Amino acid sequence: MLNFFKNSSNFPKENDKNRIWMDGDRLHYLDHGNEEEVNLSQLRYAYVQLLAGDPYLFLFDDHQHYIPARSQGFSKVYPKLSEQFGFDDALFFHTIKQKQDCKAKIWIQQQTRNYNILPGDFEDDHIGFEVYAEPTQFISWDISYADIEKLGIGHQYASEYGTLYFKIDYPVRIGNLWLKELEIYCDDIPPHVPIQEYFITIYDESNTDKSYKDLRDLWLDGEDYDAEDYGYEREDQCYLSFDFGDHISSSICYTYDDESNYDDGGTSLHFYNQRDYPTLLENPAYDQLIEVTELVKLKNKWDIKEDFRKNAAVKNIPTSIQQQLGKSSGIWLDKKNNKIGFAGRKTSLIYDIEDIDFFEIENVLPAKGPGYAILRANLINSSYNYIFDADTFELDPYAITLENWTHKRVSIPEAYYNC
Secondary structure, eight states, X not given: OHHHHHSGGGSOOOOSSOBEEEETTEEEEEETTEEEEEXXXXXXXXXXXXXXXXXXXXXXXXXXXXXXXXXBTHHHHHHHHHHHHTOOHHHHHHHHTOSSOOEEEEXXXXXXXXXXXXXXXXXXXXXXXXXXXXXXXXXXXXXXHHHHHHTTSEEEEEOTTOOEEEEESSOEEETTEEESSOEEEOTTOOTTSBOOEEEEEEEOXXXXXXXXXXXXXXXXXXXXXXXXXXXXXXXXXXXEEEEEETTEEEEEEEXXXXXXXXXXXXXXXXXXXXXXXXXXXXXXXXXXXXXXXXXXXXXXXXXXXXOTTTOTTEEEOOHHHHHHHTTSOEEEEETTTTEEEEEOSSEEEEEEGGGEEEEXXXXXXXSSSOOEEEEEEEETTSOEEEEEEESTTSSGGGHHHHHHHHOOEEEOOOOEEOO
């Protein structure tokens, strides 16, 4: 390895436009005047890449970093990185001398195998999954996030950007598949709603697509198949989905090296709960209390854009509102209960007025893309909901009604083109 570094002319000529340096387990570099940071303790893979003839060291630590190899200090930093991680230096220097744009993987973090195919004939993958805690627990796909937290089988954690996840601390079995560290997205999930999605990236010791092929063979029973019946299998990426029955499904995806993608050796595996839960739309307490102070029929029959599985404010349209609106969409005010409601085709959004910060109507003019308008409720907890979408400027006439009823501001920014 050191032979490559004895002659500094092996490295690209450095300039003073960019700079690179190390500080403990952090690698710092300047990119167009902005300082960026690589967490070396989280480094997953490294490439050398020629882009428009310029050499780059590409590092991935859950974020993509394109580091110019002409950066000031690169010839001092690269040998340290290579010694620490075991980069393929011969491949690095061979690649940066090429005339055509290209890239090559010079290192990947070796992962331990985190899945197994179990013998036997399990036929319960559409019902739920088994957690190998003490004692073992079989968990229904219908479990809510609030209830799975109470079981003591995992923990919540936040990414460096604040995204919340829940990781199951014990191995699980889904059908004949054994997995370690299955996870759940927690952000913006109503705690009472059954969990809609689980995920994991699975690895074979070879860090190849063997993990993808193992699961494909498991769920296709090793039979001949047409990939288009399940998804696609291309040179750059393979994606297949499988129906377990009873509205439970899974998907596997493996990405290979190409011009814009990087092969990280893992198969992305997801499980989806696509069941309907009509009881979540029921709102019997409010149905008995509702008192309509004002009601406006809208020009068109618009859909409520929010999903009741992700937003607890989405409910069935109250019977009294349906009777007054007929086939129209509408907005109603309930002064007695301090609520405002928006009725769509099949569902409604019902808010406590005090929870609303302001409304916004966004108008987009047609250009390369179509024109449209969106009515959005911005809530005091800093979240927001999309209520209706319509044609450009079609929602503007309702701004005065919303302001008068709720005494909340309705912002209508200047329209812009959908370029």
